[in-house]
Amino acid sequence: MEVYGENFADPFVLAVADVFYAFATNGPLGNVQTLRSADLKVWEPVGDALPTLPAWTTPGRVWAPEVVAHSPHRYLMYYTSADPATGHQAVGVAESANPEGPYVDKSPSPLISQADEGGSIDASPFRDWLLWKNDGNAIGVDTWIYAQRLTDDGLARTGPSYRLIKQDLPWEGALVEAPYLVERNGRYHLFYSANAFDRADYAVGHAVGPSPLGPFTKSGDPILSGPGGPGHNMVLPVGEHDYFVYHAWDPTQVGSDPRGRTMHIAELTWSGDTPVVQP
Template structure:
């Protein structure tokens, strides 16, 4: 999500802290009815949890999101993608070069049974911009530690670098996606990709521009990218438009490979506001038992930009029609659990 939006995280943090003090945030989210545990209803996390991403390790899902409640990288756990329990701060200490309060859009990847890498956006003290860091832990819960002496990516002259997303392709190569935060200084917002070293800690080669804002629905920016392959085709999903408006939405492109070229889908956006959710986007995709699901945040209609409840986490199924992703949402009625 965009820089100005994330600066509201401090106010949102106070709300979440109050929930924690009241003993609310640590309980599983009551997303299913007691009468029928085969269904659930959205949202699956009802407190402010922007920019969600989740991975599965063993029988447990681990979800991280933008800072809140005094935590740099809040982490939640779930057995089923529906009932989530707050599980602390995955990144309790920031590196010496970073300032607290603006730790955005974290994403996890598992590289070995006991090696997990967290990529995150953080305030770089030297440049005054948002830049990308990486941290390592032996378990998905952390604590992750960033031993670097500076950012992994920091395009200060392009507004900064945000929204890192790691991806392992089918040939085993590792890649990193991100956005230059051009809207912070009034320039274009590009989505970039670059090869990662096998340990996930260094960039290899040169970065590639994949796409920027060009369509009316995208407004002045694109952001929140991630890759997903389906039936051999590489899809680049992204959010676009102002984070605190109903016009915020999710779209995708099809890419020839991790360095492009990429062609945007004619049917974009594939996830947009409706009567139950406003400004849905900054998504991530997971698969469970042969089904595909989209995790994303959205505001309650009419409460865009507010901090209570803020951007809640929604879960909706994605079906593939002629190779194209179709999101069955935003949906607030009962639906089968993953």
């Protein structure tokens, strides 16, 4: 169900007490568009959670923010921007004492920049791990979902990085991206998007494994697809329920929708290890 009808791509929702904050790719509300809700249905604009950009980024090219409550009164935002030094996308991290921001990135350089693999995008924290995608489709090479441990403060990576999955199913086209990891009953569920974000073929896939590093077995066909090109999801647990947050185009105007990608939220149920997005 569409819950916010304006341009709000790559949405991520953070629950803090009884308030929900939604963050999205740059748009009318600023570098990191931010909304607030008490019920996941009615959303009000808050503004820009990242109003000041570090020198390594590119204004107007700030994408896919995800936020984690690292400790009381300390929130970390992982986000993507274009890095002029390499000509590719890269991942940064910013912090704030408040969930709605303002967030500040004090680093003179990106957290992740795989220029030799096309760049890095779509960072997603999971406990003391960070997942992301190398932007291989930008240079005609494979795209991988990577994972690497974070330092205790969440501001740097430590140890080796691991490749989890790449594009290898027909429906995935040239890429996989937008990872989101969920643990349930000792099993680890990796959600991801694939194909081209601005086409109706964009969809959400799923894989499951015994640890945060897998090995992951893909479910096969997408778990969410449709003419609006739904994708870039996250899973939000609220009480006894799970909610599936994602974006989609207006299916009657794919590729030319003046509203852009809008935020949708559906209930997510489970049949064993199989996630089911409710209509």
